[in-house]
Amino acid sequence: MRQELEQAIAGVCKDLFSVDVEVELTRPDEQFGDYATNVALQLSKKLNKNPREVAEAIKETVKHPAISSMSIAGPGFINLELTDDALVQLSEQKPEQTLEGDIVVVEYSDPNPFKVLHAGHLYTSVVGDAVAKLLESSGAKVYRVNFGGDVGLHVGKAMWSILQEIGGENPDKLNEVNERSEWLTQCYVAGTTAYENDDKAKSEIINLNKRVYQLYADNDHDSPFAQIYWTCRQWSYDYFKEFYTRIGSHFDKYYPESETAPLGLQKAQELLKSGVLEKSDGAIVFKGEEHGLHTRVFINSQGLPTYEAKDLGLTIAKTNDYHPDKSIIITGNDIVEYMKVVLKVVQQFDPEHAQATTHLTHGMVKLAGGAKMSSRRGNILRAVDVIDVAQVANESATGQKDESTALAAIKYAFLKNRIGGDIVYDPAESVALEGNSGPYLQYAHARARSILSKVKTADSKQQPVNRFEKDERSLLRKIGEYAEVVDRAVQYLMPHHVCMYLYELSQEFNRFYEHNRVIDDPRQSVRLTLVHSYADILKNGLELLNIPAPDTM
Protein backbone atom coordinates (compact mmCIF):
# COMPACT_ATOMS: atom_id res chain seq x y z
CA MET A 1 0.00 0.00 0.00
CA ARG A 2 2.67 2.44 1.04
CA GLN A 3 4.92 1.52 -1.87
CA GLU A 4 1.95 1.76 -4.18
CA LEU A 5 1.28 5.30 -3.01
CA GLU A 6 4.94 6.22 -3.26
CA GLN A 7 5.04 4.96 -6.82
CA ALA A 8 1.86 6.79 -7.68
CA ILE A 9 3.34 10.06 -6.46
CA ALA A 10 6.67 9.39 -8.16
CA GLY A 11 4.77 8.70 -11.38
CA VAL A 12 2.95 12.00 -11.11
CA CYS A 13 6.24 13.82 -10.55
CA LYS A 14 7.62 12.23 -13.68
CA ASP A 15 4.56 13.18 -15.71
CA LEU A 16 4.49 16.73 -14.42
CA PHE A 17 8.16 17.59 -14.30
CA SER A 18 9.90 14.82 -16.28
CA VAL A 19 12.14 13.93 -13.36
CA ASP A 20 12.82 10.67 -11.60
CA VAL A 21 12.49 11.07 -7.89
CA GLU A 22 12.49 8.72 -4.94
CA VAL A 23 9.33 9.38 -2.97
CA GLU A 24 9.41 8.40 0.66
CA LEU A 25 6.23 8.48 2.68
CA THR A 26 6.75 9.06 6.36
CA ARG A 27 4.39 8.91 9.31
CA PRO A 28 3.80 12.46 10.47
CA ASP A 29 2.08 13.70 13.60
CA GLU A 30 -1.50 12.59 13.56
CA GLN A 31 -2.66 16.20 13.27
CA PHE A 32 -1.04 16.40 9.84
CA GLY A 33 -2.39 13.20 8.34
CA ASP A 34 -1.62 9.54 7.88
CA TYR A 35 1.32 9.87 5.51
CA ALA A 36 3.48 12.78 4.49
CA THR A 37 6.12 13.42 1.88
CA ASN A 38 8.67 16.16 1.40
CA VAL A 39 9.08 15.41 -2.28
CA ALA A 40 7.99 18.91 -3.27
CA LEU A 41 10.78 20.38 -1.16
CA GLN A 42 13.29 18.11 -2.82
CA LEU A 43 12.05 18.97 -6.28
CA SER A 44 11.75 22.69 -5.82
CA LYS A 45 15.47 23.20 -5.98
CA LYS A 46 15.97 20.96 -8.97
CA LEU A 47 13.11 22.65 -10.80
CA ASN A 48 13.88 26.10 -9.49
CA LYS A 49 10.28 26.56 -8.44
CA ASN A 50 8.44 27.51 -5.30
CA PRO A 51 7.99 24.34 -3.22
CA ARG A 52 4.38 25.10 -2.42
CA GLU A 53 3.59 25.48 -6.11
CA VAL A 54 5.21 22.14 -6.81
CA ALA A 55 3.25 20.61 -3.96
CA GLU A 56 0.05 22.13 -5.25
CA ALA A 57 0.59 20.65 -8.70
CA ILE A 58 1.30 17.21 -7.26
CA LYS A 59 -1.67 17.40 -4.96
CA GLU A 60 -4.01 18.25 -7.84
CA THR A 61 -2.77 15.41 -10.00
CA VAL A 62 -2.35 12.46 -7.63
CA LYS A 63 -5.39 10.24 -7.55
CA HIS A 64 -5.58 7.02 -5.61
CA PRO A 65 -8.56 5.20 -4.10
CA ALA A 66 -6.80 4.91 -0.74
CA ILE A 67 -6.44 8.67 -0.39
CA SER A 68 -9.41 10.54 1.02
CA SER A 69 -7.78 13.95 1.02
CA MET A 70 -4.49 15.76 0.63
CA SER A 71 -3.21 18.99 2.05
CA ILE A 72 -0.15 21.15 1.86
CA ALA A 73 1.46 22.45 4.99
CA GLY A 74 4.52 24.23 6.26
CA PRO A 75 7.22 24.91 3.70
CA GLY A 76 5.70 22.43 1.25
CA PHE A 77 4.90 19.11 2.85
CA ILE A 78 2.17 17.10 1.22
CA ASN A 79 0.03 15.36 3.79
CA LEU A 80 -2.21 12.47 2.85
CA GLU A 81 -5.24 11.30 4.68
CA LEU A 82 -6.30 7.75 4.00
CA THR A 83 -9.79 6.35 3.72
CA ASP A 84 -11.07 4.16 6.53
CA ASP A 85 -10.98 1.19 4.19
CA ALA A 86 -7.34 1.86 3.46
CA LEU A 87 -6.56 2.05 7.16
CA VAL A 88 -8.27 -1.28 7.74
CA GLN A 89 -6.24 -2.74 4.92
CA LEU A 90 -3.03 -1.39 6.43
CA SER A 91 -3.90 -2.85 9.81
CA GLU A 92 -4.12 -6.28 8.24
CA GLN A 93 -0.81 -5.98 6.42
CA LYS A 94 1.95 -8.43 7.30
CA PRO A 95 5.65 -7.52 7.40
CA GLU A 96 7.33 -7.76 4.03
CA GLN A 97 8.88 -11.10 3.24
CA THR A 98 12.12 -9.55 2.06
CA LEU A 99 14.21 -12.54 3.12
CA GLU A 100 11.84 -15.22 1.88
CA GLY A 101 13.83 -18.39 1.26
CA ASP A 102 17.10 -16.96 2.51
CA ILE A 103 19.25 -18.89 4.92
CA VAL A 104 20.65 -16.73 7.68
CA VAL A 105 23.11 -17.79 10.33
CA VAL A 106 23.03 -15.67 13.45
CA GLU A 107 25.91 -16.13 15.84
CA TYR A 108 25.56 -14.68 19.31
CA SER A 109 26.01 -15.09 23.04
CA ASP A 110 29.35 -16.92 22.61
CA PRO A 111 30.21 -17.77 26.23
CA ASN A 112 33.41 -19.61 27.02
CA PRO A 113 33.25 -22.91 28.86
CA PHE A 114 35.01 -22.79 32.24
CA LYS A 115 33.97 -19.17 32.69
CA VAL A 116 30.96 -17.55 34.28
CA LEU A 117 27.99 -16.14 32.38
CA HIS A 118 27.94 -12.44 33.11
CA ALA A 119 25.44 -9.69 32.48
CA GLY A 120 26.91 -9.07 29.04
CA HIS A 121 26.03 -12.62 28.01
CA LEU A 122 22.48 -12.06 29.15
CA TYR A 123 22.30 -8.85 27.14
CA THR A 124 23.85 -10.24 23.98
CA SER A 125 21.59 -13.30 24.18
CA VAL A 126 18.49 -11.15 24.46
CA VAL A 127 19.61 -9.01 21.54
CA GLY A 128 20.49 -12.05 19.46
CA ASP A 129 17.14 -13.69 20.10
CA ALA A 130 15.31 -10.56 19.01
CA VAL A 131 17.41 -10.13 15.89
CA ALA A 132 16.88 -13.77 14.98
CA LYS A 133 13.12 -13.41 15.43
CA LEU A 134 13.08 -10.29 13.31
CA LEU A 135 14.86 -12.10 10.50
CA GLU A 136 12.39 -14.95 10.75
CA SER A 137 9.50 -12.54 10.58
CA SER A 138 10.71 -11.43 7.18
CA GLY A 139 10.76 -14.96 5.85
CA ALA A 140 14.33 -16.09 6.50
CA LYS A 141 15.28 -19.55 7.65
CA VAL A 142 17.41 -18.70 10.66
CA TYR A 143 20.03 -20.85 12.34
CA ARG A 144 21.13 -19.68 15.77
CA VAL A 145 24.69 -20.63 16.51
CA ASN A 146 26.89 -20.22 19.52
CA PHE A 147 30.69 -20.09 19.48
CA GLY A 148 32.70 -20.81 22.58
CA GLY A 149 36.25 -21.42 23.67
CA ASP A 150 36.63 -24.95 24.99
CA VAL A 151 40.32 -24.66 24.19
CA GLY A 152 42.68 -21.78 24.73
CA LEU A 153 44.64 -20.06 27.41
CA HIS A 154 41.63 -19.47 29.66
CA VAL A 155 41.06 -23.23 29.73
CA GLY A 156 44.67 -23.71 30.73
CA LYS A 157 44.14 -21.27 33.59
CA ALA A 158 41.02 -23.05 34.78
CA MET A 159 42.60 -26.50 34.45
CA TRP A 160 45.62 -25.40 36.44
CA SER A 161 43.45 -24.39 39.35
CA ILE A 162 41.18 -27.42 38.99
CA LEU A 163 44.20 -29.68 39.36
CA GLN A 164 45.28 -27.76 42.43
CA GLU A 165 41.83 -28.07 43.95
CA ILE A 166 41.48 -31.80 43.44
CA GLY A 167 45.09 -32.47 44.36
CA GLY A 168 46.45 -33.57 41.00
CA GLU A 169 45.11 -35.68 38.18
CA ASN A 170 42.46 -37.48 40.18
CA PRO A 171 39.21 -37.42 38.23
CA ASP A 172 37.37 -39.28 40.97
CA LYS A 173 37.78 -36.28 43.21
CA LEU A 174 35.43 -34.37 40.94
CA ASN A 175 32.56 -36.34 42.42
CA GLU A 176 32.99 -34.40 45.61
CA VAL A 177 32.38 -31.05 43.93
CA ASN A 178 29.09 -29.33 44.66
CA GLU A 179 27.84 -26.20 42.89
CA ARG A 180 29.76 -27.22 39.81
CA SER A 181 29.46 -24.07 37.69
CA GLU A 182 30.24 -21.89 40.67
CA TRP A 183 33.26 -24.01 41.47
CA LEU A 184 34.55 -23.84 37.88
CA THR A 185 34.20 -20.09 37.89
CA GLN A 186 36.24 -19.81 41.05
CA CYS A 187 38.90 -22.06 39.53
CA TYR A 188 39.11 -19.85 36.48
CA VAL A 189 39.48 -16.73 38.58
CA ALA A 190 42.17 -18.36 40.73
CA GLY A 191 43.98 -19.55 37.61
CA THR A 192 43.94 -16.07 36.14
CA THR A 193 45.38 -14.59 39.30
CA ALA A 194 48.11 -17.21 39.39
CA TYR A 195 48.94 -16.60 35.73
CA GLU A 196 49.44 -12.93 36.39
CA ASN A 197 51.33 -13.15 39.66
CA ASP A 198 53.26 -16.38 39.60
CA ASP A 199 55.79 -17.13 36.87
CA LYS A 200 55.94 -20.83 37.71
CA ALA A 201 52.17 -21.10 37.49
CA LYS A 202 52.27 -19.14 34.26
CA SER A 203 54.55 -21.61 32.53
CA GLU A 204 52.52 -24.52 33.89
CA ILE A 205 49.35 -22.95 32.53
CA ILE A 206 50.90 -22.45 29.12
CA ASN A 207 51.87 -26.09 29.19
CA LEU A 208 48.37 -27.18 30.24
CA ASN A 209 46.92 -25.19 27.38
CA LYS A 210 49.06 -27.22 24.98
CA ARG A 211 48.05 -30.44 26.67
CA VAL A 212 44.39 -29.62 26.13
CA TYR A 213 45.00 -29.12 22.42
CA GLN A 214 46.86 -32.40 22.43
CA LEU A 215 43.81 -34.19 23.88
CA TYR A 216 41.99 -33.34 20.70
CA ALA A 217 44.87 -34.33 18.48
CA ASP A 218 45.04 -37.72 20.23
CA ASN A 219 41.27 -38.06 20.61
CA ASP A 220 42.00 -38.79 24.24
CA HIS A 221 38.97 -39.31 26.47
CA ASP A 222 40.49 -41.83 28.85
CA SER A 223 43.61 -40.51 30.50
CA PRO A 224 43.03 -38.99 33.95
CA PHE A 225 43.77 -35.52 32.61
CA ALA A 226 41.33 -36.07 29.74
CA GLN A 227 38.62 -37.28 32.08
CA ILE A 228 38.97 -34.16 34.18
CA TYR A 229 38.87 -31.91 31.15
CA TRP A 230 35.88 -33.57 29.51
CA THR A 231 33.89 -33.72 32.72
CA CYS A 232 34.40 -30.05 33.53
CA ARG A 233 33.75 -29.07 29.93
CA GLN A 234 30.45 -30.91 30.08
CA TRP A 235 29.56 -29.18 33.34
CA SER A 236 30.00 -25.86 31.58
CA TYR A 237 27.78 -26.80 28.68
CA ASP A 238 25.14 -28.12 31.09
CA TYR A 239 25.27 -24.82 32.91
CA PHE A 240 24.87 -22.89 29.65
CA LYS A 241 21.91 -24.94 28.50
CA GLU A 242 20.17 -24.58 31.83
CA PHE A 243 20.65 -20.84 31.66
CA TYR A 244 19.41 -20.53 28.08
CA THR A 245 16.34 -22.55 28.88
CA ARG A 246 15.68 -20.26 31.79
CA ILE A 247 15.75 -17.12 29.63
CA GLY A 248 13.95 -18.66 26.68
CA SER A 249 16.88 -18.92 24.27
CA HIS A 250 17.91 -21.91 22.24
CA PHE A 251 20.67 -22.62 19.77
CA ASP A 252 20.71 -24.86 16.74
CA LYS A 253 24.40 -25.48 17.06
CA TYR A 254 27.27 -24.91 19.43
CA TYR A 255 30.60 -24.43 17.71
CA PRO A 256 33.34 -25.18 20.20
CA GLU A 257 36.68 -23.68 19.30
CA SER A 258 38.17 -27.15 19.43
CA GLU A 259 36.15 -27.86 16.30
CA THR A 260 37.01 -24.68 14.40
CA ALA A 261 40.65 -24.49 15.46
CA PRO A 262 41.89 -27.24 13.09
CA LEU A 263 39.96 -25.71 10.21
CA GLY A 264 41.40 -22.30 10.97
CA LEU A 265 44.89 -23.64 11.43
CA GLN A 266 44.80 -25.35 8.08
CA LYS A 267 43.39 -22.29 6.34
CA ALA A 268 45.98 -20.06 7.99
CA GLN A 269 48.75 -22.32 6.67
CA GLU A 270 47.27 -22.09 3.20
CA LEU A 271 47.04 -18.31 3.48
CA LEU A 272 50.66 -18.24 4.57
CA LYS A 273 51.62 -20.04 1.36
CA SER A 274 49.51 -17.76 -0.77
CA GLY A 275 51.04 -14.72 0.87
CA VAL A 276 47.94 -13.34 2.56
CA LEU A 277 49.48 -14.08 5.96
CA GLU A 278 53.14 -13.78 6.75
CA LYS A 279 55.66 -14.78 9.37
CA SER A 280 56.76 -12.24 11.90
CA ASP A 281 58.71 -12.86 15.10
CA GLY A 282 57.90 -16.55 14.91
CA ALA A 283 54.17 -15.94 14.65
CA ILE A 284 51.92 -15.99 11.60
CA VAL A 285 50.21 -12.66 11.21
CA PHE A 286 48.07 -10.57 8.93
CA LYS A 287 49.50 -7.14 8.26
CA GLY A 288 46.38 -5.04 8.44
CA GLU A 289 48.10 -1.69 8.01
CA GLU A 290 47.96 -1.94 4.22
CA HIS A 291 44.17 -2.00 4.57
CA GLY A 292 43.92 0.73 7.15
CA LEU A 293 43.66 -1.86 9.91
CA HIS A 294 46.16 -3.23 12.38
CA THR A 295 48.29 -6.37 12.49
CA ARG A 296 46.91 -9.42 14.21
CA VAL A 297 48.36 -12.81 15.08
CA PHE A 298 46.61 -15.88 13.66
CA ILE A 299 49.06 -18.55 14.77
CA ASN A 300 51.26 -17.79 17.73
CA SER A 301 54.93 -18.63 17.98
CA GLN A 302 54.00 -21.80 19.90
CA GLY A 303 52.24 -22.98 16.76
CA LEU A 304 48.84 -22.68 18.41
CA PRO A 305 45.89 -21.00 16.71
CA THR A 306 44.74 -17.74 18.28
CA TYR A 307 41.15 -16.56 18.43
CA GLU A 308 41.68 -15.09 14.98
CA ALA A 309 42.41 -18.47 13.43
CA LYS A 310 39.55 -20.07 15.30
CA ASP A 311 37.21 -17.41 14.00
CA LEU A 312 38.54 -18.05 10.53
CA GLY A 313 37.72 -21.70 11.04
CA LEU A 314 34.27 -20.74 12.24
CA THR A 315 33.43 -18.90 9.03
CA ILE A 316 34.52 -21.98 7.09
CA ALA A 317 32.39 -24.23 9.29
CA LYS A 318 29.36 -21.98 8.88
CA THR A 319 29.77 -22.00 5.12
CA ASN A 320 30.16 -25.76 5.00
CA ASP A 321 27.24 -26.43 7.32
CA TYR A 322 24.67 -23.89 6.13
CA HIS A 323 25.77 -22.13 2.95
CA PRO A 324 24.09 -19.01 4.30
CA ASP A 325 22.84 -16.10 2.20
CA LYS A 326 23.53 -13.88 5.16
CA SER A 327 25.71 -14.28 8.20
CA ILE A 328 25.15 -12.11 11.24
CA ILE A 329 27.65 -11.99 14.09
CA ILE A 330 26.55 -10.24 17.26
CA THR A 331 29.19 -9.27 19.81
CA GLY A 332 30.25 -6.46 22.08
CA ASN A 333 31.67 -3.39 20.35
CA ASP A 334 35.08 -3.87 21.93
CA ILE A 335 36.03 -6.20 19.09
CA VAL A 336 34.95 -4.15 16.08
CA GLU A 337 38.49 -3.47 14.93
CA TYR A 338 39.46 -7.06 15.56
CA MET A 339 36.54 -8.31 13.48
CA LYS A 340 37.42 -6.00 10.62
CA VAL A 341 40.82 -7.68 10.41
CA VAL A 342 39.34 -11.17 10.47
CA LEU A 343 36.76 -10.30 7.82
CA LYS A 344 39.45 -8.72 5.68
CA VAL A 345 41.28 -12.02 5.75
CA VAL A 346 38.08 -13.92 4.97
CA GLN A 347 37.60 -11.60 2.04
CA GLN A 348 40.90 -12.81 0.58
CA PHE A 349 39.71 -16.38 0.17
CA ASP A 350 35.90 -16.21 0.33
CA PRO A 351 34.78 -12.75 -0.76
CA GLU A 352 31.17 -13.84 -1.02
CA HIS A 353 30.98 -14.91 2.58
CA ALA A 354 32.75 -11.77 3.72
CA GLN A 355 30.30 -9.71 1.72
CA ALA A 356 27.34 -11.53 3.23
CA THR A 357 28.59 -11.08 6.78
CA THR A 358 27.38 -8.33 9.08
CA HIS A 359 29.05 -7.67 12.39
CA LEU A 360 26.43 -6.21 14.67
CA THR A 361 27.80 -4.82 17.91
CA HIS A 362 26.35 -3.63 21.16
CA GLY A 363 27.79 -1.96 24.22
CA MET A 364 28.27 -3.05 27.78
CA VAL A 365 25.69 -3.40 30.48
CA LYS A 366 26.14 -1.05 33.38
CA LEU A 367 24.08 -1.28 36.49
CA ALA A 368 22.41 2.01 37.35
CA GLY A 369 24.63 3.71 39.88
CA GLY A 370 27.07 0.82 39.76
CA ALA A 371 30.39 -0.04 38.22
CA LYS A 372 30.97 -1.89 34.99
CA MET A 373 32.35 -5.36 34.94
CA SER A 374 35.48 -7.18 33.91
CA SER A 375 35.42 -10.85 33.02
CA ARG A 376 38.93 -11.41 34.25
CA ARG A 377 38.26 -10.60 37.88
CA GLY A 378 35.96 -11.97 40.48
CA ASN A 379 33.99 -8.77 40.97
CA ILE A 380 31.73 -9.22 38.00
CA LEU A 381 28.02 -8.83 37.60
CA ARG A 382 26.81 -12.31 36.81
CA ALA A 383 23.85 -12.98 34.57
CA VAL A 384 22.01 -14.67 37.40
CA ASP A 385 22.61 -11.63 39.62
CA VAL A 386 20.77 -9.47 37.11
CA ILE A 387 17.84 -11.86 37.05
CA ASP A 388 17.79 -12.19 40.82
CA VAL A 389 17.82 -8.47 41.45
CA ALA A 390 14.98 -8.00 38.95
CA GLN A 391 13.00 -10.76 40.58
CA VAL A 392 13.46 -9.22 44.02
CA ALA A 393 12.22 -5.90 42.67
CA ASN A 394 9.34 -7.60 40.93
CA GLU A 395 8.28 -9.54 43.96
CA SER A 396 8.36 -6.55 46.23
CA ALA A 397 6.24 -4.60 43.73
CA THR A 398 3.69 -7.28 42.91
CA GLY A 399 4.11 -10.13 45.37
CA GLN A 400 4.62 -12.37 42.36
CA LYS A 401 6.91 -15.35 42.91
CA ASP A 402 7.10 -16.43 39.29
CA GLU A 403 10.13 -14.91 37.55
CA SER A 404 8.60 -14.70 34.08
CA THR A 405 7.58 -11.07 34.57
CA ALA A 406 11.05 -10.18 35.81
CA LEU A 407 12.56 -11.81 32.73
CA ALA A 408 10.20 -9.95 30.44
CA ALA A 409 11.14 -6.76 32.24
CA ILE A 410 14.84 -7.37 31.74
CA LYS A 411 14.49 -8.24 28.09
CA TYR A 412 12.42 -5.19 27.34
CA ALA A 413 14.72 -2.90 29.32
CA PHE A 414 17.65 -4.20 27.28
CA LEU A 415 15.93 -4.07 23.93
CA LYS A 416 14.33 -0.65 24.13
CA ASN A 417 17.75 0.92 23.70
CA ARG A 418 19.20 1.24 20.26
CA ILE A 419 21.87 -1.42 19.79
CA GLY A 420 25.36 0.04 19.74
CA GLY A 421 26.20 2.01 22.83
CA ASP A 422 26.50 0.99 26.44
CA ILE A 423 23.27 0.61 28.32
CA VAL A 424 22.46 1.45 31.88
CA TYR A 425 20.22 -1.13 33.45
CA ASP A 426 18.04 -0.06 36.34
CA PRO A 427 16.33 -3.11 37.88
CA ALA A 428 13.68 -1.09 39.71
CA GLU A 429 12.70 0.79 36.59
CA SER A 430 12.66 -2.34 34.45
CA VAL A 431 10.05 -4.09 36.57
CA ALA A 432 8.06 -0.90 37.02
CA LEU A 433 4.42 -1.38 36.34
CA GLU A 434 4.19 2.08 34.88
CA GLY A 435 6.02 3.74 32.08
CA ASN A 436 7.93 2.30 29.19
CA SER A 437 8.49 -1.17 30.58
CA GLY A 438 7.88 -4.80 29.74
CA PRO A 439 5.28 -5.31 32.46
CA TYR A 440 3.31 -2.27 31.24
CA LEU A 441 3.05 -3.88 27.81
CA GLN A 442 2.20 -7.30 29.16
CA TYR A 443 -0.48 -5.78 31.29
CA ALA A 444 -1.84 -3.73 28.41
CA HIS A 445 -2.15 -6.96 26.49
CA ALA A 446 -3.78 -8.90 29.32
CA ARG A 447 -6.32 -6.14 29.78
CA ALA A 448 -7.37 -6.29 26.15
CA ARG A 449 -7.64 -10.07 26.31
CA SER A 450 -9.78 -9.73 29.37
CA ILE A 451 -12.27 -7.61 27.47
CA LEU A 452 -12.34 -10.10 24.63
CA SER A 453 -12.84 -13.01 26.99
CA LYS A 454 -15.98 -11.43 28.39
CA VAL A 455 -17.73 -11.59 25.04
CA LYS A 456 -19.39 -14.70 23.74
CA THR A 457 -17.87 -15.95 20.52
CA ALA A 458 -21.08 -15.31 18.63
CA ASP A 459 -21.00 -11.64 19.64
CA SER A 460 -17.43 -11.07 18.68
CA LYS A 461 -17.61 -12.12 15.08
CA GLN A 462 -16.28 -9.47 12.83
CA GLN A 463 -18.52 -7.21 10.87
CA PRO A 464 -17.61 -4.92 8.02
CA VAL A 465 -16.95 -1.42 9.18
CA ASN A 466 -17.26 1.74 7.21
CA ARG A 467 -16.77 4.66 9.48
CA PHE A 468 -14.67 5.08 12.56
CA GLU A 469 -15.05 7.58 15.33
CA LYS A 470 -12.06 9.74 16.13
CA ASP A 471 -10.61 7.63 18.96
CA GLU A 472 -11.24 4.44 17.05
CA ARG A 473 -9.51 5.85 14.03
CA SER A 474 -6.45 6.90 16.03
CA LEU A 475 -6.06 3.40 17.37
CA LEU A 476 -6.59 1.86 13.96
CA ARG A 477 -4.04 4.23 12.46
CA LYS A 478 -1.46 3.14 15.00
CA ILE A 479 -2.22 -0.54 14.48
CA GLY A 480 -1.63 -0.01 10.78
CA GLU A 481 1.95 1.11 11.36
CA TYR A 482 3.04 -2.26 12.69
CA ALA A 483 4.18 -3.89 9.47
CA GLU A 484 6.18 -0.81 8.49
CA VAL A 485 7.89 -0.70 11.87
CA VAL A 486 8.87 -4.34 11.62
CA ASP A 487 10.18 -3.74 8.11
CA ARG A 488 12.39 -0.96 9.39
CA ALA A 489 13.57 -3.02 12.36
CA VAL A 490 14.49 -5.85 9.99
CA GLN A 491 16.22 -3.59 7.51
CA TYR A 492 18.49 -2.09 10.13
CA LEU A 493 18.46 -5.06 12.52
CA MET A 494 17.25 -2.76 15.27
CA PRO A 495 14.72 -4.32 17.66
CA HIS A 496 14.29 -1.08 19.60
CA HIS A 497 12.04 0.25 16.84
CA VAL A 498 9.59 -2.48 17.76
CA CYS A 499 9.81 -1.54 21.44
CA MET A 500 9.15 2.12 20.77
CA TYR A 501 6.22 1.27 18.60
CA LEU A 502 4.64 -1.21 20.99
CA TYR A 503 4.78 1.31 23.77
CA GLU A 504 3.15 3.98 21.63
CA LEU A 505 0.54 1.48 20.53
CA SER A 506 -0.28 0.56 24.11
CA GLN A 507 -0.52 4.19 25.07
CA GLU A 508 -2.88 4.74 22.18
CA PHE A 509 -4.99 1.83 23.35
CA ASN A 510 -5.03 3.02 26.96
CA ARG A 511 -6.16 6.43 25.76
CA PHE A 512 -8.92 4.80 23.77
CA TYR A 513 -9.88 2.57 26.65
CA GLU A 514 -10.03 5.50 29.03
CA HIS A 515 -12.66 7.30 27.03
CA ASN A 516 -14.61 4.55 25.32
CA ARG A 517 -16.54 1.55 26.46
CA VAL A 518 -16.35 -1.60 24.44
CA ILE A 519 -18.79 -4.05 25.90
CA ASP A 520 -22.45 -3.05 25.90
CA ASP A 521 -21.74 -0.05 23.77
CA PRO A 522 -23.73 0.42 20.53
CA ARG A 523 -20.41 0.29 18.69
CA GLN A 524 -19.36 -2.91 20.43
CA SER A 525 -18.72 -4.93 17.30
CA VAL A 526 -16.55 -2.27 15.70
CA ARG A 527 -14.59 -1.80 18.86
CA LEU A 528 -14.17 -5.48 19.53
CA THR A 529 -12.59 -5.83 16.12
CA LEU A 530 -10.16 -3.08 17.01
CA VAL A 531 -9.34 -4.53 20.43
CA HIS A 532 -8.81 -7.87 18.82
CA SER A 533 -6.34 -6.69 16.23
CA TYR A 534 -4.63 -4.49 18.81
CA ALA A 535 -4.12 -7.44 21.14
CA ASP A 536 -2.86 -9.63 18.31
CA ILE A 537 -0.38 -7.02 17.17
CA LEU A 538 0.89 -6.45 20.69
CA LYS A 539 1.29 -10.16 21.29
CA ASN A 540 3.00 -10.58 17.97
CA GLY A 541 5.35 -7.69 18.62
CA LEU A 542 6.29 -8.90 22.07
CA GLU A 543 7.01 -12.31 20.66
CA LEU A 544 9.37 -10.72 18.15
CA LEU A 545 11.27 -9.55 21.20
CA ASN A 546 11.10 -13.07 22.60
CA ILE A 547 8.85 -11.80 25.37
CA PRO A 548 5.74 -13.85 26.07
CA ALA A 549 2.37 -12.10 26.23
CA PRO A 550 0.18 -14.04 28.66
CA ASP A 551 -3.60 -13.57 28.47
CA THR A 552 -3.85 -13.07 32.19
CA MET A 553 -1.36 -11.87 34.75
Added chain:
RNA sequence: GCACCCGUAGCUCAGUUGGAUAGAGCGCCUGGCUUCGGACCAGGAGGUCGGCGGUUCGAGUCCGUCCGGGUGUACCA
Protein backbone atom coordinates in the same frame (compact mmCIF):
# COMPACT_ATOMS: atom_id res chain seq x y z
C1' G B 1 50.32 8.81 19.69
C1' C B 2 46.89 6.52 16.08
C1' A B 3 41.98 4.18 14.99
C1' C B 4 36.80 3.33 16.07
C1' C B 5 32.32 4.59 19.03
C1' C B 6 29.71 8.09 22.06
C1' G B 7 28.05 13.35 24.06
C1' U B 8 20.02 15.43 23.22
C1' A B 9 15.57 17.77 29.73
C1' G B 10 17.83 16.56 36.79
C1' C B 11 18.23 10.84 35.44
C1' U B 12 17.51 6.85 31.47
C1' C B 13 16.70 7.14 26.34
C1' A B 14 14.05 7.99 21.15
C1' G B 15 14.52 11.18 17.07
C1' U B 16 11.34 7.93 10.57
C1' U B 17 18.78 8.43 7.75
C1' G B 18 18.69 16.53 5.81
C1' G B 19 12.51 18.65 6.95
C1' A B 20 6.91 20.97 10.20
C1' U B 21 6.67 23.52 17.22
C1' A B 22 13.40 18.46 19.17
C1' G B 23 9.84 13.81 21.64
C1' A B 24 9.04 9.67 25.54
C1' G B 25 9.67 7.28 30.42
C1' C B 26 11.26 8.14 35.52
C1' G B 27 11.35 12.12 39.09
C1' C B 28 8.66 16.98 40.34
C1' C B 29 3.78 19.98 40.19
C1' U B 30 -1.79 20.13 38.96
C1' G B 31 -6.27 17.69 37.69
C1' G B 32 -9.63 13.49 36.29
C1' C B 33 -11.67 8.74 36.63
C1' U B 34 -11.31 4.51 40.01
C1' U B 35 -18.77 -0.02 37.14
C1' C B 36 -15.06 -3.76 30.28
C1' G B 37 -8.28 -5.35 34.81
C1' G B 38 -6.35 2.32 37.69
C1' A B 39 -0.36 -1.78 36.64
C1' C B 40 -4.76 4.23 33.80
C1' C B 41 -5.62 9.02 31.50
C1' A B 42 -5.27 14.58 30.79
C1' G B 43 -2.20 18.83 31.65
C1' G B 44 2.34 21.76 33.52
C1' A B 45 7.40 23.06 34.57
C1' G B 46 12.13 21.48 32.68
C1' G B 47 16.56 22.03 26.14
C1' U B 48 21.86 27.74 23.38
C1' C B 49 20.82 18.95 21.04
C1' G B 50 29.16 19.31 24.41
C1' G B 51 31.65 24.31 22.13
C1' C B 52 32.95 27.01 17.68
C1' G B 53 33.04 27.31 12.37
C1' G B 54 31.20 25.50 7.54
C1' U B 55 27.75 23.21 3.58
C1' U B 56 22.26 23.89 2.64
C1' C B 57 16.10 27.07 1.15
C1' G B 58 16.45 24.07 5.78
C1' A B 59 21.29 20.78 10.46
C1' G B 60 20.26 17.13 16.69
C1' U B 61 21.27 14.60 11.83
C1' C B 62 26.38 16.04 6.83
C1' C B 63 31.82 18.28 6.82
C1' G B 64 35.99 20.57 9.68
C1' U B 65 37.98 21.67 14.38
C1' C B 66 38.33 21.79 19.64
C1' C B 67 36.61 19.88 24.56
C1' G B 68 34.92 15.67 27.42
C1' G B 69 34.04 10.15 28.01
C1' G B 70 34.58 4.93 26.39
C1' U B 71 36.99 0.98 23.63
C1' G B 72 40.85 -1.03 20.72
C1' U B 73 45.94 -0.89 19.20
C1' A B 74 50.83 -8.74 17.76
C1' C B 75 51.37 -13.73 19.92
C1' C B 76 44.30 -13.21 25.60
C1' A B 77 39.30 -14.08 24.14
